[in-house]
Amino acid sequence: MGIVTWPAWLETLLPMVVKITIILALAPVGMMYLTWFERKVVARIQDRFGPNRVGPYGLLQPLADGIKMVTKEDLIPDGADRLCHFLAPILIVVPALYLFTVLPFGEGIVAVPLVTGLLFFVAIGSTEALALFMAAWGSRNKFALLGALRNAAQVIAYEVPVVLALAAVPMIAGSLNLNEIVRAQSGGWFVATPWGFTAALLVTLGGLAEVNRTPFDLAEAESELVGGFHTEYSGMKFALFYMAEFLSTLALGALVAVLFLGGWLGPKFLPGPVWMGLKTMALVFVMVWIRGTWPRFRIDQLMGLAWKVMVPLALANLLGAALWSFCPGAAGWLASAALSVAVFLVTTQLWLAPKPKTPTHWAGKY
């Protein structure tokens, strides 16, 4: 810097401040345009136009929504635990923002190159359930509490297959650092392998359940629970729950792109971050597509899918990844694929098998 000599602490602090500012400025903007994108796509699926009045193609709609939310009255029910009620929307957004700190958007373009990046992502992602439960408990509303309990059961059920499926990636890549995982895919994307394909499916579906999106949004099933966990929220606090949901959706799309679709790798005519963005958008589009076409699950179907199909499949997938790694060539490929298909067929048959007419009532037994 020639004339001015920077103090050492400033030299380390300044890049941090710049990175934090970039993440905190871009993530909310990305989230706002994700709401626009989702409304447009769902509208097309339902043969409507979607937002098209505010600005060209309705592009200013998210801004108008924001202004409306800020000017709405903030209601707090009389019996509520005011501290819980106030903290919950804040504590749900913060972890959602944290998710973007470890995601690599290009060769070396990552805020924090954590050695344990993948583990950090999973750990931070699952704390959102806690804030969600705080919201419901703080509201002292029966619908909210029902929604949050469902969400807790759902998140812990889907956490298991997601984590087990994710463990197959460091087995092959040999690292938990997300940048290293992308580099390990320079020979071929993980989704093109049988274990990678299974893991990608499990992580995407389980991730949808963890961020509470249709068809797994039982925590806010508006047809039965009014608004679910956010029944007693209005105005800006209500909007913050949606902000967290959309931020997590975006982060989930980015994570799947990094782990299975080669992240920022791609033909050289486009720079890495563009490839990363395109892959993320493609995955987010699939998630919106799923929302637009699938009906909501029932709670017993939801729990059954997680524990009886996805967990066995994820366990078998670990063995599949090991076989694929130890027996290179067609043998490993076939063994890994056959294992996944066989386990899927057996577990779905068992899951859908007719139940005995008088089930053993375990609650009385123990």
Next chain:
Amino acid sequence: MTDSLNHLFLGIFFVAALVVPALPIVLARFIAPKRPGPVKNEVYECGVEAKGDSWIQFRIQYVTFAILFVIFDVEALFLFPWAVVFKGAGWAGLAAMGLFIGILTVGLIYAWQEGLLEWES
């Protein structure tokens, strides 16, 4: 960046990230109208008067699923360090982890057999 700097970054990020949700809430406090009323501040139960408290003991079935979750989440904790060194550990490493996961799988099958995985409505 070294590891301690990474952790410092994540610490600073927490404070900075608090601003994102806090700012609109504070802004709304100045802009939004505030006209509370006894009826308006009641807990919403589709328009009828709320009966009973919602802070009650709830069905125990959630707990059994939570216990199942704890077992598998602790397994995941052991699984990740193993997965990173998996290629160097060879068949012996695979057999060791296979035994560990196998025991848990037997537990899962037992829970399924006992009907613990059925959601009773």
